[in-house]
Amino acid sequence: MSDANSSPPFANHPLSVNASVRASVQRLIADADRLRVTVARDASGVTLVDAGIAVTGSLEAGRLIGEICMGGLGRVELAAQGFGDATAGWPTWLEVRSSQPVLACLASQYAGWSLSASKEEAGGKKFFSLGSGPARALAGKEELFKELGYADPIAAAERCGVLVLEVDRVPPPVVIEKVLRDCGLAPEELTLILTPTKSLAGTTQVVARVLEVALHKAHELHFALEHIVDGVASAPLPSPGADGLDAMGRTNDAILYGGRVHLTVHGPDEAARALAKNLPSLNSRDYGRGFADIFKAAEYDFYKIDGALFAPAEVWVSSLESGKTWHGGRLNLELLRGQWLAEA
Numbered sequence: 648m649s650d651a652n653s654s655p656p657f658a659n660h661p662l663s664v665n666a667s668v669r670a671s672v673q674r675l676i677a678d679a680d681r682l683r684v685t686v687a688r689d690a691s692g693v694t695l696v697d698a699g700i701a702v703t704g705s706l707e708a709g710r711l712i713g714e715i716c717m718g719g720l721g722r723v724e725l726a727a728q729g730f731g732d733a734t735a736g737w738p739t740w741l742e743v744r745s746s747q748p749v750l751a752c753l754a755s756q757y758a759g760w761s762l763s764a765s766k767e768e769a770g771g772k773k774f775f776s777l778g779s780g781p782a783r784a785l786a787g788k789e790e791l792f793k794e795l796g797y798a799d800p801i802a803a804a805e806r807c808g809v810l811v812l813e814v815d816r817v818p819p820p821v822v823i824e825k826v827l828r829d830c831g832l833a834p835e836e837l838t839l840i841l842t843p844t845k846s847l848a849g850t851t852q853v854v855a856r857v858l859e860v861a862l863h864k865a866h867e868l869h870f871a872l873e874h875i876v877d878g879v880a881s882a883p884l885p886s887p888g889a890d891g892l893d894a895m896g897r898t899n900d901a902i903l904y905g906g907r908v909h910l911t912v913h914g915p916d917e918a919a920r921a922l923a924k925n926l927p928s929l930n931s932r933d934y935g936r937g938f939a940d941i942f943k944a945a946e947y948d949f950y951k952i953d954g955a956l957f958a959p960a961e962v963w964v965s966s967l968e969s970g971k972t973w974h975g976g977r978l979n980l981e982l983l984r985g986q987w988l989a990e991a
Contacts, residue, residue, distance in 0.1 A: 658796030662800075664799055666802075668714075669719075671711060683702055684699075684702055694838040695838075698840060699841070699842050709851025710724070710851055715840065716780045717756045718781045722744050726741070735980060740881050740884060742881045743858045744878065745877070751858075752863070755780060759778075760779070760789060760810075761775075762776050762778050769819040776812040777813070782808035784798065806831075812842070813849060813853070815843040844887075844894040849887070850887045876913060882901045896939025897986070897987065904960050905983050906960050916968075927960060961977055962975045
């Protein structure tokens with residue numbers, strides 16, 4: 648990141664992630680029937696989009712929600728694998744790209760806003776979710792925003808916000824009230840999109856985080872984020888899991904063992920080379936097993952899992968200065984097929 652004497656790299660940035668995504672949110676709502684999602688308002692007037700709790704949802708809804716998570720600064724596309732031996736690959740992939748990868752992925756898409764309510768506050772059952780999407784940049788509650796220096800510059804006349812929650816129930820009023828308060832929004836200005844991981848849309852929008860996972864790992868490796876100028880990524884899209892744990896395992900595995908990322912960067916060749924070498928998931932001591940099994944072995948405690956595991960499988964890094972490209976890691980589709988494919 649920037650040195651201590653300089654301003655944060657994304658301070659006073661002119662792009663608004665909430666304004667940029669407004670049209671996509673409107674499209675999700677307008678096409679609700681086609682996308683198999685439902686739209687309602689809570690008692691206060693907040694818009695709630697159910698993309699998989701009481702409805703089936705769809706891959707297309709998940710694709711669009713993936714773009715919404717990126718603040719309108721990225722593209723997510725479904726692609727059929729049309730190459731090679733069908734006995735070695737996977738039929739459906741997601742392709743993700745952004746020309747503003749740091750803002751799209753870290754200032755918007757990253758699920759970094761912790762939202763919780765006690766059993767008493769939530770009406771009998773504790774509530775917890777990590778909020779992702781553009782409204783994070785209105786609240787600015789995470790340390791990451793101090794490092795980036797980014798605050799959404801949306802004009803008062805356009806003020807709106809959207810947050811995506813990977814949950815299987817509607818957030819309790821106390822959580823919704825917190826989001827409104829921290830974002831400085833009126834109820835009619837906030838949209839909450841609810842996507843259980845085990846739903847079609849939920850699985851899709853999580854796998855669509857393949858580029859974001861690479862950006863987060865680059866941040867963990869202390870690579871200068873302002874030097875990352877473009878990003879393209881892909882990952883295989885599994886069918887949703889039978890339950891929450893299975894779904895979480897499949898979506899993580901898709902990125903850890905099937906994610907491929909190409910970053911274009913500024914800066915010294917040595918920094919780019921080191922990023923390609925150190926970023927891939929195979930650098931982790933936990934690499935080589937399905938994520939659900941790793942999570943069980945860690946007694947369902949994320950903090951017991953080696954942090955190096957949370958990365959895409961394969962990374963390519965190209966330098967704008969020297970024109971050189973470095974490569975690290977590899978895809979492990981054999982492991983994925985063993986996890987996902989049933990015998991005929």
